[in-house]
Amino acid sequence: MTKKKTAAPKKRSKPSSHRHTPGQGHCVDLLRQLSAFIDDELPSDICREIRKHLGACPNCEVFIASLRQTVTLCRHRPVPPLKSSDRVSMRRAILDAAKAQ
Amino acid sequence: MRTPAKKTSLQRPATQEPDGFDKLYRDHVDLIYRYAHRLCGETESAKDLVQETFLNAYRGLKDFRGEARASTWLYTIASRACIRMRRKRKGEPQHELSLEDFVPTSEGEFRLQIPMEGLSPEEALQNKELRQALDQAIDKLPKKYRMALVLRDMEGLSAKEVGSIMGLNERAVKSRLHRARLFVRRELSARGITNHDDHKSGGLGS
Numbered sequence: 566m567t568k569k570k571t572a573a574p575k576k577r578s579k580p581s582s583h584r585h586t587p588g589q590g591h592c593v594d595l596l597r598q599l600s601a602f603i604d605d606e607l608p609s610d611i612c613r614e615i616r617k618h619l620g621a622c623p624n625c626e627v628f629i630a631s632l633r634q635t636v637t638l639c640r641h642r643p644v645p646p647l648k649s650s651d652r653v654s655m656r657r658a659i660l661d662a663a664k665a666q
Numbered sequence: 667m668r669t670p671a672k673k674t675s676l677q678r679p680a681t682q683e684p685d686g687f688d689k690l691y692r693d694h695v696d697l698i699y700r701y702a703h704r705l706c707g708e709t710e711s712a713k714d715l716v717q718e719t720f721l722n723a724y725r726g727l728k729d730f731r732g733e734a735r736a737s738t739w740l741y742t743i744a745s746r747a748c749i750r751m752r753r754k755r756k757g758e759p760q761h762e763l764s765l766e767d768f769v770p771t772s773e774g775e776f777r778l779q780i781p782m783e784g785l786s787p788e789e790a791l792q793n794k795e796l797r798q799a800l801d802q803a804i805d806k807l808p809k810k811y812r813m814a815l816v817l818r819d820m821e822g823l824s825a826k827e828v829g830s831i832m833g834l835n836e837r838a839v840k841s842r843l844h845r846a847r848l849f850v851r852r853e854l855s856a857r858g859i860t861n862h863d864d865h866k867s868g869g870l871g872s
Contacts, residue, residue, distance in 0.1 A: 597765060600844035627776040634778055635851040638800055639819040641787035645709070647699040655717050656691055662717075663724045 591618050704816045707805045719744040741831045768848040780859040796859050803853035815846035
């Protein structure tokens with residue numbers, strides 16, 4: 566990314582935290598907001614700012630793609646269905662435990 | 667996979683009679699089992715958590731007035747039971763996750779080395795190695811972060827609903843969710859997953 570003096574909405578990161586490429590505080594600022602960006606929760610001016618940064622910073626573009634992939638994988642993580650026999654045996658155990666008290 | 671819980675009416679004066687419980691159990695056991703399995707990562711613990719949840723629900727049914735959805739009420743009971751039951755999991759880091767820890771420091775940490783190109787998420791997850799990597803990453807998350815991730819990204823609840831279940835404001839939910847996602851991303855990026863042409867083979871290739 567180029568070091569433009571854009572009006573970054575929240576410039577909170579410390580210079581020491583600009584780690585992935587020297588002098589790129591935007592990248593760390595962006596990191597804070599990526600989930601909100603992915604979830605479409607940010608105001609349009611901030612989204613525009615982020616998209617502008619992504620166009621100029623390949624590392625951040627790759628990073629955000631990998632975070633999107635991660636969220637997609639989480640959303641589709643398979644889970645085995647409950648067996649009918651377990652549904653019945655758990656109900657029995659719950660009612661037995663409840664009545665035992 | 668994102669199946670929001672349906673709104674169930676239990677608005678009648680709640681009773682402790684078996685009929686009320688049976689309906690609650692019948693309508694929600696699959697939902698709560700799925701949630702429990704996603705939290706615990708394996709079947710036996712998930713079943714323990716389901717039983718604990720419904721036993722607590724049985725006891726509390728007479729006080730449940732239907733102000734919240736039954737599913738939200740059960741999610742809340744299950745979440746509290748999970749915190750109580752599994753307070754100390756071996757290998758589970760108990761520390762807070764700091765955003766600074768997720769800033770990539772080398773070129774290879776930016777991307778995921780996983781085979782997803784041209785595949786639907788379901789197809790990609792037929793790769794056993796990828797599934798295991800994802801399960802392990804989620805399992806390594808400290809519980810309060812895992813819970814936010816499961817409720818929001820897997821159960822498909824809103825941040826507001828997650829907040830009401832976990833006793834947090836929306837901002838805190840979003841913060842935990844963000845850190846949880848970054849943690850899982852970092853774990854996956856640290857793994858090179860073999861690109862299988864045959865998704866079903868799923869072996870630990872070279």
